[in-house]
Amino acid sequence: MSKALRLSEKWFHRGLWVVALVFAGFLIGLGGTIVGDLPKVEQRATVEDFMDRSAVARARQTVKDATRARLDAQQALPQAQLKLKIAQADSQSARETFNNWLATRRATERPEQDAELIERTTRLDALKAAERTALAAVEAQQQAALDASQTASRAESQLRDMERDAQDALHKAQRAQELRVFLYRLALTLPLLAAAGWLFAKKRKGTYWPFVWGFIFFALFAFFVELVPYLPSYGGYVRYIVGIAITALVGRYAILALNRYLERQKLAESLPDAQRREELSYDVALARLAKGVCPGCERPVDLKDVKNDFCPHCGIGLHDHCGHCQARKSAFSRFCHACGTAANAATPADA
Ligand SMILES: [Zn+2]
Ligand SMILES: [Zn+2]
Numbered sequence: 001m002s003k004a005l006r007l008s009e010k011w012f013h014r015g016l017w018v019v020a021l022v023f024a025g026f027l028i029g030l031g032g033t034i035v036g037d038l039p040k041v042e043q044r045a046t047v048e049d050f051m052d053r054s055a056v057a058r059a060r061q062t063v064k065d066a067t068r069a070r071l072d073a074q075q076a077l078p079q080a081q082l083k084l085k086i087a088q089a090d091s092q093s094a095r096e097t098f099n100n101w102l103a104t105r106r107a108t109e110r111p112e113q114d115a116e117l118i119e120r121t122t123r124l125d126a127l128k129a130a131e132r133t134a135l136a137a138v139e140a141q142q143q144a145a146l147d148a149s150q151t152a153s154r155a156e157s158q159l160r161d162m163e164r165d166a167q168d169a170l171h172k173a174q175r176a177q178e179l180r181v182f183l184y185r186l187a188l189t190l191p192l193l194a195a196a197g198w199l200f201a202k203k204r205k206g207t208y209w210p211f212v213w214g215f216i217f218f219a220l221f222a223f224f225v226e227l228v229p230y231l232p233s234y235g236g237y238v239r240y241i242v243g244i245a246i247t248a249l250v251g252r253y254a255i256l257a258l259n260r261y262l263e264r265q266k267l268a269e270s271l272p273d274a275q276r277r278e279e280l281s282y283d284v285a286l287a288r289l290a291k292g293v294c295p296g297c298e299r300p301v302d303l304k305d306v307k308n309d310f311c312p313h314c315g316i317g318l319h320d321h322c323g324h325c326q327a328r329k330s331a332f333s334r335f336c337h338a339c340g341t342a343a344n345a346a347t348p349a350d351a
Helices: 007-037 053-108 111-202 209-224 237-269 273-279 282-290
Strands: 319-321 328-330
Touching: 007 209, 053 111, 111 209, 237 273
Parallel strands: none
Antiparallel strands: 319 328
16 A cells, blocks of 8 residues: 555546455445344344233223223213203102192191091102112212222222333333343344454555445444444443543554654664665655655755755655766655656766
8 A cells, every 4th residue: 555656547446446345345235234144143122111001901991991991881871861850850840739739738638638647648759769769879870980980090090000110121122132232242243343453453554455445334334333232231331431541542553653753763764875765665655755855854844945955854765866977866765857867877076
């Protein structure tokens, strides 16, 4: 993965990155298909699974029966009330008739009417009794409605209690299930991640780098998209701690890489000019010059200044003169731009 400057090479590189991405995409698709085809290790539980089914059915039946009984009683109540009203009216009018008759009888004082008095009193008593019976029927319906609604509310609160207990059990089971799913996924993802880490460390610059990077993308996708969301939270503790651990690992790698780079750079800057020039790849040197930095130490240098023949920071030669025509040229170019003589044909007399 050197910094390519040739146009075709640049485009080949871009194409190979596309190959890496496409390769990663197909790997991700294949992984998803495999996971999808695996036997489902877990099934979704519901609240009902954690309730005593027969007890629930009994309680629900009780609620249903009581509700129907209450409705029946409420429908029967107006009928009973109407009958009571009629019985009260009958009794009332009979009493008035009787009182009138009694007044007449007192006035006439006829003893042969005693039998009729007894008969009328009996009839009046019967009407009074009918009135009481009708009242009792009304009270019975009211009582039935009250009983039914109390039974229903008792059964409902029993159901609610059962549901609350089941909800707790369900939450516990779901947490355990989340953990199991996470561990399954971890068992699948961890080897991928380890392989990706090894490939990154050893093979990322090899000939087959697009496939290596494709695999690394695939492993990262598996880790961050298919594993991290299933990380059990435990109130955020696990996520934050894992985040801190990953950041620490990445940070440590970056710090060590920076230190290694600085050490390498320091060592390179202490070498003689010719040797440094040999160790620098031609394309890297040109890319750095194009960015206006010294190819040796990567610090900014003013290349347009015609007096600037050496890097003021590390001392590497930036410009020299052609051995053939003495034209001032970049010390990194392979041929003289003025006469075409190969640069190494001339001994760097003024380097
Ligand atoms: Zn320099
Ligand atoms: Zn020349």
